[in-house]
Ligand code: AMP
Ligand code: MN
């Protein structure tokens with residue numbers, strides 16, 4: 001499949017690259033690394049992401065070339081969709097993108113739907129950036145410091161700095177090669193983890209204070225409301241990573257971060273839109289839980305979005321906790 005994909009890319013005149021809404025370091029790193037590499041090959045490339053790029057990733061080379069609007073969709077002969085379990089993860093342009101004649105799906109989510117004509121889906125890969133590294137190797141493209149920084153950042157962030165269960169040998173071997181190609185690990189770490197706005201620290205305080213635990217102690221819920229963002233002058237991206245505090249609590253098997261989104265237009269009463277992030281300690285497959293709610297992800301990290309009331313959503317999440325009783329590991 002990799003050969004066919006390389007052939008398709010070589011034959012393409014205009015390529016659209018897109019990754020998922022509310023992008024993380026892997027969605028952005030894979031997008032930028034692929035963009036820089038295809039341009040080296042002489043392709044005309046458009047990089048697209050619907051969301052604002054979080055401040056911590058704005059140091060990445062070529063990040064300013066990412067567009068939030070799509071025009072002239074008919075001009076593309078190929079789309080490369082990165083780090084998306086299904087095409088709808090690219091956001092509101094999914095239906096328009098679906099009309100592009102050749103769709104290449106490069107991803108590592110267990111819930112990947114195998115959309116598109118070409119798939120490079122490896123659920124064993126620690127990050128989509130790992131798959132992109134292998135693709136560039138197969139193409140024989142040289143990896144300059146800018147591409148290396150994008151790949152390194154994708155792997156560093158998706159593995160939680162080599163701590164999550166997706167951390168594999170490739171994570172280390174590729175990052176070692178990226179350092180040899182010119183990446184400065186301390187500089188990347190300083191950008192990604194080392195600099196918090198005061199508002200973000202205050203948001204952390206409110207989020208920690210919001211943590212609730214189920215009766216059996218195996219489920220934690222953290223809540224980040226619009227009001228908390230307004231009170232601290234922060235953006236939705238400032239909640240990235242906070243769920244790890246809820247996950248770390250002793251005995252907790254599953255942590256949920258309820259993130260209130262902008263108001264749903266015309267939604268009745270207390271109906272609101274929420275994104276729920278789920279993390280597990282490894283004993284529970286949260287991708288399955290997220291799928292039940294219309295989302296997806298990995299066994300240890302998954303998410304879904306819903307329109308409901310906060311009380312109703314908490315009830316639904318608490319109901320899950322009965323499934324994580326002490327000795328009976330959830331299927
Ligand atoms: P998050 O909840 O944004 O922290 O994401 C955790 C993991 O689940 C990431 O790998 C996401 O790509 C994936 N994910 C989050 N939300 C969804 C969704 N609505 N559908 C499919 N996958 C999702
Ligand atoms: Mn991602």
Ligand code: MN
Pocket residue numbers: 026027083108126127128158
């Ligand atoms: Mn990823």
